[in-house]
Amino acid sequence: MRRLAEMQGARSCVPQLLLLSSCVCAAAGYPFRTPLDLDVTPRITVLSSGLQGCRRFQSSAVNYSTMLLEPDSERLYVGARGAVFALNASDISASSPLTIEWEASPEQKRQCLLKGKDNKTECFNHIRFLQRFNSSHLYMCGTYAFGPLCAYIDERRFVMSSQPEEGRDKCPYGPLTGYTGLIIDQQMYTASQYEFRSFPDIRRNSPSPTLKTEDAPTRWLNEADFVSSALVRESLGDDDKIYFFFTEKSQEQTTSYSHSRVTRVARVCKGDRGGRLTLQKRWTSFLKARLMCSLPEYDFHFNMLRSMFVMPSHTPQDTLFYGIFGLEWKKVKVSAVCRFSLSDVQDAFQGPYMENQNSGLKWKEYTGKIPDPRPGSCITNDLRARGINFSTSLPDDVLDFVRRHPLMSQQIQPSDKRPLLFRRTTDYTRMALHRIQALDGQTYHVLYIGTDEGWLHKAVEVNGQLHIIEELQLFDEPQPVNNLLISTKQMSVYVGSPSGVVQLPLSNCHRYTSCYDCIFARDPHCAWNRAQCVDVMAHTDRSTLIQDIQQGNRGCAEISSADVVLRSRSVRVGDDVLLQCELSSNLATPFWTLNDNELQGYGLSSGFRTGTDGLLIIEAQQDQSGLYTCFSVENNINVAVVAYNVSIRLDLPPPPPAEPTEVPYSHPVTPPAPTEHPSSERPLPPPPGPLLPRSELLSPRSMEAMYLSIITILGGLCVVLTVVLIYVGFCLRLGHRGKYSLRTAAAAYPNNKRHKRNRKQHRNSSQMELKTISSHCNGNGICNGVSKQHNSDIQDGGFLQIVPGEGHPSPNKETPPPAPPLPPTLQLPSPGYEIPNGLSATLPSVLRRINGNSYMLLRQSESENTSPNCYSFAEELNKILEKRKHTQLLPRPDESSV
Structure with missing residues (x-):
């Protein structure tokens, strides 16, 4: 009776401890408390072995970070470390590519080493810039072992047409320095921190006149890290504008800004010539504003910009900017995708200015008089009518105002005031978009987003939210996606990485084998033709095709499905x-x-x-x-x-x-x-023999002792989790950087040598390890029997669900004997083998979350004070095998398919 009371008391403590842990998680979960409709799970997971239509290019070079593909070009130009390649755009794995070898000289490498640089990564020639210069030549720049050089490429012969020229004002010194560049009308616009001790700068390098940003008395850029740039063609009579996207140190020291770094967009006019006396060889049109990507209901802001993709439109006002945002904490994986409209960006640049008082750190909105013409404006037809044809004709008071007021007060909010997508435990790196018209007549934006672990997510924007159609594992070994390009002519997406280039079709509709599977995907590229899932772009007659992007569940009700x-x-x-x-x-x-x-x-x-x-x-x-x-x-x-x-x-x-x-x-x-x-010739079954005596390990009394031990262990674990979560919350409130996560791991057979070595190594480092055999296939844990390490966060808000086992009371009070050793005469069958009673031999690696419950394994450290009532998974497996050895089954179960 006393032991039964103890068991009931332990049971009553567990819900209280779990409730306390949940409260601590809710209080300390910031920034992980997010709306569930934004944390989207990819519908389909495709491993690298299952990719269809995949083509690859690899060579002795590494770091394929720069790519150039023009709309009507048959070539894909790729810049790597020490080489440039011209690949066949229709099939990058087809014949031997054209190659330009451009390694740094031994003398330059020696000078690089004398500067204290890394001989394994930095003292090489990394191609950072590769674009078209004119109809016959390309232009490229490389770091050249911390001595940047640039050169022209004869496109027809694919050779360097001249000796390399100085590139210190066009290309950064290092391979990892933030950098972006454009060639527009044979003029080169770049943004980077060019030299080791220099300030970040936006420059027009050639031809004359050269321009740059201002450093005094007000520094226009503050430790800026550039990620992208784009030219936006304006309406007739207005000057075209170049937009730069970057992250920099915050200048607004107010209570509403909780981060030291903020995301920005800056703008300059293409026809800017600088000032005549004030701002000589400086931009007269430079303005910048803050980009806001946040979860307003949680007052949480993503303060690091990783990538920006510009989606042009038929009219400039409909241009859209899609950005990938992250956190300043490098050890916390989290990403958000926000969309901005050009009209909102223009409104910010037409709004009030910020003012820096007494050259200090306190910036506030400027409320004084604004000179005419408006500072930072481009030269338009209205100004030309007033006799101001060039920026050199602007009054000095206008230029002096621009010099002291580069920052705008109005923040640029996303189109829907919130992110399109939020992903925990995922760092997105690059993105590209494809516009396609579906069968319902609407135009959809399909996003291809690369991760830091070599996965590609394909998503479609529907009603202001993203539905991730599929996730594709591009590489066996995790590596970041460095670049993404889309070719509508080739109907391909190209992915650059440290190890090579991958080409994939924009869609693979044959992956869906039924009508509902095709409709559930909600892929604008795919539709059901009453026989199979086909590519919409390949069919001119679309009257018989079935597709439902908005709901993803209509159209297949009257389609006869195959027999089950x-x-x-x-x-x-x-x-x-x-x-x-x-x-x-x-x-x-x-x-x-x-x-x-x-x-x-x-x-x-x-x-x-x-x-x-x-x-x-x-x-x-x-x-x-x-x-x-x-x-x-x-x-x-x-x-x-x-x-x-x-x-x-x-x-x-x-x-x-x-x-x-x-x-x-x-x-x-x-x-x-x-x-x-x-x-047809099944032998008659022999008469049943006497049943062997049941093992004492499976006696009700033994099960009761095991159950009591498990409850005690779980209670202690809840207390430990509560203390840890309180500490995590306290650290996060203090602003400490770090990543705190609970991970589930797939259970594995512990009887092999590697497992024994791991247990021996971790014997003193872990007192208890709680593992689940399975979790729901939603991007976490095991999906379709395959462990996905890249996305192992705890589902349902990160809480650990604990399900007690079953116990049976028994009057027997004897302590259960230790489990007998595993019989050495049995052999593991091949994967996928099924035991006749239906229990798969790979049960521990197959089962996933069980509707809120889980099959769970408790493994205690092999210390000397281990409770005799707790068994390792090996022992539990042995008991099951011992039980199965005495189980009487049919020689061959009757199995048929209709």
Whole structure:
């Protein structure tokens, strides 16, 4: 009675501890508290081995960071470390590419080493700039081992047409320095920190007149890190403008700005010539404003700009800017995508100015008189009519005002006042967009977004939000995406990385095998033609195609689907049965019926566990026989996947004994498969033999002791988690930088040598390790049986869900004996092998989240004070195997497909 009271007391403490942990997480979860509709899960996950239509280019060079592809060009120009390549745009893996070798000289490398630079990364010639100069030549610049040089390329012969020229004012010294550049009408506009001790600068280098930003008395750029630039053609009579996007140190020291760095957009006029006396060889049109990408309901701001893509339109006013934003904390992975309109940017530059008082750090909105013409304006027809034809004709008071007021007061908000997309545990690096008209007549923007681990996310913008269609693993080894380009002519997306270049088709509609699968994808490139999923762009007659981008669930109701696969299972009473049901979509959830009725209840006493990999029948009974059907539920549509005719009987014969084979003891083991017989000539079952005595390890008393130990361990773990989360919240409130995350790991067989070594190494570093066998396939944990390390955050807000096991009281008070050693005579079958009762041999690596519950493994450190009531996974596996060894099954289960 006293022990039963202790168990009840432990049970009552667990919910309280979990509630306390949840409260601490809610208080300390900032910045991880985010609206669920923005933290989008990719619908389909495709590993590198499953990529279709993928072409690759690699060479002895590395760091393929610069690419040039013109709309009608048949060549893709790629700049790498020490080389430039001209690839066939239709197939980059086709013949040997044209190559220009341009390595730094040994003398320049020696000088680089004398400057204290890294001989493995910096003392090389990294191509940082590669663009068209005129109809016959390209222009490129490289770091040249911290001595930048530039050169012209004869496009027809693909050779350097002249000796390299000085590039100190055109190219940065290092390979990682923020940099952007454009060639417009044979004039070069660049932005970077050019020299080691120089200030960041926006320059027009050639031809004359050369211009740059001002440093005194007001510094226009403050530790700026540039990421992108773009030319925007204005209406007739106005001067075209060049926009630069960057992150810099904050100048606005107010209570509303909580970060030391902010994101900016700056603007200069293409026809700017500088001032006559004031601002000589300086921009007279430079203005900058702050870009805001934030979650206003949480008062949280993304203060680092990583990439910007400009989507031009038929009219300049409809131009859109799509930016990737992150956090200043380098160890915290988080990304957001925000969209801005050109009209909002122009409104900010027409708004009030900021003023720096007494050359200090306090900036406030300027409320005094603004001179005429408006400072920072381009030369327009109205000014020409007043006799001001060039910037050199502007009055000195206007130029002096520009010199002291480069910052605008109005902040530029996203189009929908919030991000289009938010992703935890993901650092997006580059982005490209493709505009396509769908069957409903609307034009959709399809985004291709690369990550720092070599994944490519394809998403479509629908009603101000992004739906991630698929995520593609581009490389086996994680590496960042350095560049992204799209060719509508080739219908390809090109990805540059440190190791090579990858070419992929814009869509792969044949991946979807059914009407609903095609419709659920909501891919504007794909539609169902009543037979297969096809590419919309390849069909001129679209009258018979079915597509639904807005809802993703309409159009397939009257389409006859293929017959559902029917399988048979025959098992003995008391055995566990796993009915597998793999769901291809990360957004789908399973739904099971028994004899066409919804399967009720999945609690601890129901005898069922369900998850996205299948249904587990625990200790099957005869009344659980029947027809089990698995449905995939997505977008409120039920689609049958597989059906099982399960027969649970008492009179099943035992399997024939298997011949033992000698294998090393350390190998993982599993029971051998029963001998198969043709279904038409199945032998008569022999009379059932006497059952072997049940192991003491599975006695009710042993289960009770194990349950009590597990509850005690979980209670202690909750206390530890509570203390840790309070500390994390305290650190975050103090502004400490760091990444705090709870991760689940897929369970693995612990009986191999590597596992034993790892346990030995971590014996003193971890007192307890809690692992789940599975998690929901939504970008976290195991997806379709494959561990995805790149996205291992805890689902449902980051809380750890704990599900107790089942315990059975027993009057027996003896301590359970230790588990016997694993038999060395059994051999692990090949992957995918299925034990006759339906329990997959790869169960620990297949099962995922079980509708809010999880199959869980508790592994305690192998210290001397380990409780005898707690067992490692090896011991638990051994008990199951011991139980299976005495289980009587059919020699060959009846299995058929219709």
